[in-house]
Amino acid sequence: MLLILAAIGTGYWVIGKRAQVQRQRALCASHLSQLGKAISTFADSGENLGRVPMTLRALHPAYIQDPRLFSCPSWSAESQASSPASAQSGDYLYFPNHTKSQGAAPLALCPHCGAGLGFNVLQGDGHVEWFATTPDQLETKLVKMGVPLRIERGMSAAEIQDVQTWRARLNLPPADPPEPLE
Numbered sequence: 001m002l003l004i005l006a007a008i009g010t011g012y013w014v015i016g017k018r019a020q021v022q023r024q025r026a027l028c029a030s031h032l033s034q035l036g037k038a039i040s041t042f043a044d045s046g047e048n049l050g051r052v053p054m055t056l057r058a059l060h061p062a063y064i065q066d067p068r069l070f071s072c073p074s075w076s077a078e079s080q081a082s083s084p085a086s087a088q089s090g091d092y093l094y095f096p097n098h099t100k101s102q103g104a105a106p107l108a109l110c111p112h113c114g115a116g117l118g119f120n121v122l123q124g125d126g127h128v129e130w131f132a133t134t135p136d137q138l139e140t141k142l143v144k145m146g147v148p149l150r151i152e153r154g155m156s157a158a159e160i161q162d163v164q165t166w167r168a169r170l171n172l173p174p175a176d177p178p179e180p181l182e
């Protein structure tokens with residue numbers, strides 16, 4: 001009898017946990033969507049001449065008042081304890097370098113709430129899409145869409161550093177140097 005009750009209890013816990021994951025993923029998509037609107041407002045304001053901000057946090061406080069919007073809601077005190085880093089390590093990945101008038105190019109994505117099954121992605125045109133891919137497939141997909149995740153000839157040291165930082169945050173191995181010329 002106790003075992004049955006325990007099994008039922010575990011079943012409810014699993015369902016509850018799954019519902020919580022779904023909720024956080026939906027909330028995460030809403031964060032990204034609000035960031036997308038703020039980026040667009042930023043770019044449209046006169047002095048920025050159509051340029052997107054260099055960092056998402058540059059939107060605060062003029063365009064985003066609530067700093068919690070910069071992080072995925074699944075980035076809880078629990079996950080911070082298991083991987084203590086900077087206060088901003090729960091933040092979204094942001095690709096500001098290649099977004100000008102590329103409607104379908106990813107602008108930002110969440111590496112936190114997909115449980116290895118997928119990613120919430122903010123597209124340059126402002127809509128948020130769920131990419132159901134593993135991290136390996138994600139790399140191929142993002143590279144195809146123009147996100148700089150590989151080291152190309154002629155990149156500056158700072159650009160190479162960006163590539164490695166983005167890869168590390170996507171749990172991808174460091175990028176190799178470009179192929180030597182024939």
Ligand SMILES: [Zn+2]
Pocket residue numbers: 024025028029072073074110111112113114120
């Ligand atoms: Zn998320």
